[in-house]
Amino acid sequence: MKMNENNAGLEAEKLAATFLMSHGLKLVMQNYHCRFGEIDLIMQDAKTLVFIEVKLRTSSQFGGAAASITPQKQQKLILTAQHYLQTHNQKKAEPACRFDAILMSRKDLKPTDLQHIEWIRNAFET
Numbered sequence: 001m002k003m004n005e006n007n008a009g010l011e012a013e014k015l016a017a018t019f020l021m022s023h024g025l026k027l028v029m030q031n032y033h034c035r036f037g038e039i040d041l042i043m044q045d046a047k048t049l050v051f052i053e054v055k056l057r058t059s060s061q062f063g064g065a066a067a068s069i070t071p072q073k074q075q076k077l078i079l080t081a082q083h084y085l086q087t088h089n090q091k092k093a094e095p096a097c098r099f100d101a102i103l104m105s106r107k108d109l110k111p112t113d114l115q116h117i118e119w120i121r122n123a124f125e126t
Contacts (some may be wrong), residue, residue: 012056013040016102019117025050034087036079041102048096051081053123055103069101074124098122 017027025043032039041052053069077099085094101123104116 008056009054012102012104013054015104016052016054016117017041017043019102019119020052023119029084032080032084034080034083036083037076039077039080039084042084045098048098049085050098050100051077051084052100052102053077055101057103057105069123074099099124 013030017030020041020043021027025045027041027043028049029042030040032042039051040054041050043050043052053073055069081097081099085097089095098121101120103118103120
């Protein structure tokens with residue numbers, strides 16, 4: 001069966017979650033949706049809540065996966081993260097947060113091969 005774009009995106013997110021859990025992060029939520037947008041993965045890294053954008057590209061012709069996280073996309077991620085914190089944070093103090101990106105190429109999308117994943121911590125600042 002040929003993998004379509006939706007299946008490929010879900011596989012990339014699963015692979016990213018596995019990769020990050022192998023580095024000690026804990027999965028909080030996958031595919032958080034609200035009116036502002038979607039966050040692929042929300043994970044806990046010690047005391048820091050991490051909002052993660054997973055990008056899968058078939059080629060680097062237009063700048064690769066990192067180039068697709070535009071300022072407009074960043075703004076949507078920030079608004080979505082703020083919405084998540086407002087609706088899910090039971091504590092009075094807002095936790096430490098950061099935005100990471102997981103970048104991979106479609107040719108590297110193999111469940112047993114985690115070495116080709118690029119993890120950018122603090123991919124952008126709010």
